[in-house]
Amino acid sequence: MTDDIRLCRTFQTAPAAVPKDDSAKYLVSGLEAEGFQAPDWLVPDLEDGTAPDMKAEGLENTIEKVPEYEFPGEIWPRVEWSYEDASFREKGREQIDRLVADLGDDIEGVVVPKVGRLADVERAAEAVAEAEREHGYADGSIGLSIIVETGRARSDLREIAKFGADSRLTALVFGPVDYAAELGGRDLGDGMPRWEGLLEALSNEASAAGLLAIGGPFDDLFTERAGLTYYNAEEYADQIEYEARIGLDGSWSLYPKQTIQANTVHMPTPEELERDVSKIERFNAAKREGTGAVTLDGQMVDEATFKNFKNTVEQVRAIDATRPEQTADYYDEDLLERALELELSYR
Amino acid sequence: MTDDIRLCRTFQTAPAAVPKDDSAKYLVSGLEAEGFQAPDWLVPDLEDGTAPDMKAEGLENTIEKVPEYEFPGEIWPRVEWSYEDASFREKGREQIDRLVADLGDDIEGVVVPKVGRLADVERAAEAVAEAEREHGYADGSIGLSIIVETGRARSDLREIAKFGADSRLTALVFGPVDYAAELGGRDLGDGMPRWEGLLEALSNEASAAGLLAIGGPFDDLFTERAGLTYYNAEEYADQIEYEARIGLDGSWSLYPKQTIQANTVHMPTPEELERDVSKIERFNAAKREGTGAVTLDGQMVDEATFKNFKNTVEQVRAIDATRPEQTADYYDEDLLERALELELSYR
């Protein structure tokens, strides 16, 4: 985590066009979502989520619908791309150009999938830079996030993240389906591997370069037991709690109920907030009273420790700024007020 | 996996000479193996599997016996080497020279153990290149596979694999015994660590560079329970199923029964084959009928998805080409015929 809190508890993809009467149905439903169903990032998906013969319509849907809503989070369309197929990169370039031209003020950036080694990520970054120049946007105003889903991107992850520290790169997102297919991973009856080495590296490299790290999609949306089919809340929670434990900043959501869960898991619990607000309050009081080191609950508060308390509070403030209905719902009114009014300076 | 299917479900080492009346007993038995006991790669072992005072005899056995059999798989003798001991490298160079001179048409390459950092792997590759030149073989006609079993080789794994993408390097094979000794790993009663981080990296780097990744040997061949000693099928299966799940292409075998198991685990199951053959058949039918995107079982078939189905079929074809008795035994006759006759083009 960096000092500037950038929220992406939820990376929710929505097909930009589906073969229904209202082809923008899912896109609109993401834009209109309220309460805990509202994601931090909404990703209109022009890649695998939209059929090849509907991609043009998906692009028009995105350009038409996004400006109609005052979406409080960030909008990050996913375009087509492939490190191994120039025709997909050409489509991606056209989509990026069109999105920046017609939607440059409404999107924070674009999501580029199936990138390969560092050189391919630089190529994607250059495609965004070209669109910026072409349509008069300042350098760096349109962000880039990538899906890490090839052996090459995993192999170059450290170099890609280091490049990202000084670039428009914003988030590293895991893509397990393509990744498993590339490596030849197999489900022998107990599911696919979790790729724990990759996830730990994703968390580390993102952290070292000041980027966001986001987990991959979970598509067993429903499960069946004793004759009943129901939403698979448990397994998704297992996955995203694992992601939170190892320090990923957010999780991928395919579905409003997943968004509720990911938003919740990736925000401080009321207990965490109470604990850290109270520590800062006591720290501030001790600071006013005297000089020298402040000790809380038997532990000295140094700058690093203080930063952790502060992080909790700043994340809640960031959520409150974009999604006040979520913080109002989740935290006690008094606690929230204390968190919003606290003095946050160590010195 | 690359588009050119290169099979190595089984990397079976056989001592090139043993202190028995027939010193080539195990080598010959590998060359003669039939059915599921026949490995994809047979590795006449001149290194740890053969006693120091029998190495010369092992080399003669290899040179004499290999050409006597029409072994349908690949022959990859393992020579001596050591990143930290020039005398072993000198022996390795002599063995490579002799093997290329007298057996260059019969072997696909040599296996070099105990390599260190990238520079040492390049040195091994140069030793093979010298033998090629010396004996009139085309550049790159003799392959190189390495055992990853030192801290240095693990540390340089990414660089070694990248070098391998444009070289004679063919397979990265794990060597857990020397590796554990180098790192000082200890068995405190519940066995040695599995080195999951290394194996995940091996699968990834091999995939990113188009190389094969092969697991390490399992030498608790027999187990004992309730007074009976019997073949330890269960624990070996656990290991190789783990290897298959994370995308290793094959497993190391020390014993015919292990070869049966590894051959089986690393080939598509009849259910996988039926599923993917049927998907391609329906894809082909839909393609003939109309234009636009093809949807199967509610999922769109893009080129990446198609490649996965195709991979399954191509692997079965490759097995069928070298080991028709295995495919005949494992798959229903009708299913196999469908797999062999299928049109495999996406466009």
Next chain:
Amino acid sequence: MTDDIRLCRTFQTAPAAVPKDDSAKYLVSGLEAEGFQAPDWLVPDLEDGTAPDMKAEGLENTIEKVPEYEFPGEIWPRVEWSYEDASFREKGREQIDRLVADLGDDIEGVVVPKVGRLADVERAAEAVAEAEREHGYADGSIGLSIIVETGRARSDLREIAKFGADSRLTALVFGPVDYAAELGGRDLGDGMPRWEGLLEALSNEASAAGLLAIGGPFDDLFTERAGLTYYNAEEYADQIEYEARIGLDGSWSLYPKQTIQANTVHMPTPEELERDVSKIERFNAAKREGTGAVTLDGQMVDEATFKNFKNTVEQVRAIDATRPEQTADYYDEDLLERALELELSYR
């Protein structure tokens, strides 16, 4: 492990000053520890273990107390540092200068925490080099060990270790608390992650560069059950046994009882010593009798295998040289004598 056995089974930190009548209480108690409570490395802690307003006193305590004792292990004070805060680096430089000036003959080196990428580690190494020059010590006579506890240090671990192979760098020590905070790792009720990928890499890179690898602190010193609060021996043992299995050379201790456990886990068990002493004895006997390969228990003894047996014996000799009361207590007298008198040459 390298050929020169360097012991650090226990990396025991002790606050250099605490707010008690005798502010050097814990430091002195580390210096005076006997038997299995005596650590291999004693680390007078001027960083997080000592309050900001007591750091000056901690430095004086260290300079005054260390020379008063004939501590048989190594003394490695931990100074302040931070890759992201120049003021901490300045304090660190002053502490290093003072320690080398007044205690240069009594310490083996200094421990530098919160290092970032390779360039920051080189900066820390240069700070030690400056102090050496300033106070007339030979280049390299004062060592450097680092705490790996930032995303940047983990990201550069391989490069840092490679640099360390030719430098004063001695040990890579894991720091899980700061590391988890940097990555944003969270305890959702079942504890913090173990960071297995990092630990495996730490063991590998240290081994590849001939450095020591040491695990992180465990601070749940006490646990409570059925109304009784008692020392948490079990969980600490779980952690350090895991560390020993994957080849870490030693563990961090915060407490005399932890030192007993870490010293014990990281020394060969009597069974291991008996096994390897006996193998070398039989190897030596066979060598005297004849020529050619020596086979023990059905396995050939090559130089690599021999090195493993030898390692066990050399480690016991190293412990015996500094902590004879530990070896006397742990091993049968006769076995120990055999270990000390054995001829250890392969050729």
